[in-house]
Amino acid sequence: MRLEWGRGHIGAIALAVAVAAVAGLLMMKAPPGRVTRLDHQQQMKDAEVRQRFEQAVVMLHAKQYDHAVAALHRVLELAPKMPEAHVNMGFALLGQERGDAARGFFLAAIELRPQQANAYYGLAMAEEMRSDYESALGGMRSYLHLSKADDPHREKARAAIWEWEAKLGRHRKG
Numbered sequence: 001m002r003l004e005w006g007r008g009h010i011g012a013i014a015l016a017v018a019v020a021a022v023a024g025l026l027m028m029k030a031p032p033g034r035v036t037r038l039d040h041q042q043q044m045k046d047a048e049v050r051q052r053f054e055q056a057v058v059m060l061h062a063k064q065y066d067h068a069v070a071a072l073h074r075v076l077e078l079a080p081k082m083p084e085a086h087v088n089m090g091f092a093l094l095g096q097e098r099g100d101a102a103r104g105f106f107l108a109a110i111e112l113r114p115q116q117a118n119a120y121y122g123l124a125m126a127e128e129m130r131s132d133y134e135s136a137l138g139g140m141r142s143y144l145h146l147s148k149a150d151d152p153h154r155e156k157a158r159a160a161i162w163e164w165e166a167k168l169g170r171h172r173k174g
Contacts, residue, residue: 049079056088065095083113090122099129106139117146121153124160133164140164 035043052071059068072089079085090105103126109119124139140157147154165171 045078049075049082052078053082053085053088056085056092060088060092060095063095065092068092069096081112083109083116083119086112087116087119087122090119090126094122094125094129097129099126102126103130115146117143117148117151118153120146121157124157128160128164133168137161137164137168 052075056068056071056075059065059071069089069092072085072092075082075085076089086105086109090102090109093102093105103123106119106123106126109116110123113119120139120143124136124143127133127136127139140161144154144157147157162171
C-alpha cells in the first residue's frame with residue numbers, strides 16, 4: 001500500500017515541479033508591452049536615426065547642404081554602418097563641391113553594401129569633379145549594371161558616359 005501511495009505522490013510532485021518550472025519560465029520573460037531599459041534606449045536611438053536621416057533627405061532635396069551634412073554626421077555617429085547615410089553624405093558633399101570628401105563616403109557605402117547602386121552613381125560624379133574620367137566611367141557603368149531598368153537616373157547616366165568618353169577622345173567627330 002505504501003508503494004501505491006508513493007507512486008501517486010511522486011506523480012503529483014512531478015506535476016507540481018513541472019507547473020512551477022513553466023510558471024517560473026513565464027515569469028522570467030518580460031510581460032507583453034513591457035520594455036527593458038536597454039530596449040528603450042535602442043528604440044530611442046533608432047527613432048533619432050530615422051528622424052535625422054529623414055531631415056537630411058529633406059535638406060538634400062532643398063539643396064541645404066550644410067544642414068544635410070550636420071544631420072548626417074549625427075546619423076553616422078549613431079549608425080556608422082548605414083550605407084544610405086554614407087551615400088547621402090556623399091551627395092551633400094558633392095553639393096558643397098567637395099568631391100574628394102564625397103568620394104570617401106561613396107567608397108565607404110560601397111564597402112558596406114557592394115550592391116548599393118546609387119553609391120556608384122555618386123562615386124562617378126565625385127570622380128568627374130576630380131577630372132578622373134576613367135574612374136567616373138567605371139563608377140557610372142557599375143551604376144547602370146546594378147540599377148533597375150526603370151530607374152529615372154539611367155538616361156542621365158548614359159549621357160554622362162557619352163560625355164566622358166568624348167572628353168577622352170573615344171567618339172569620332174563628323
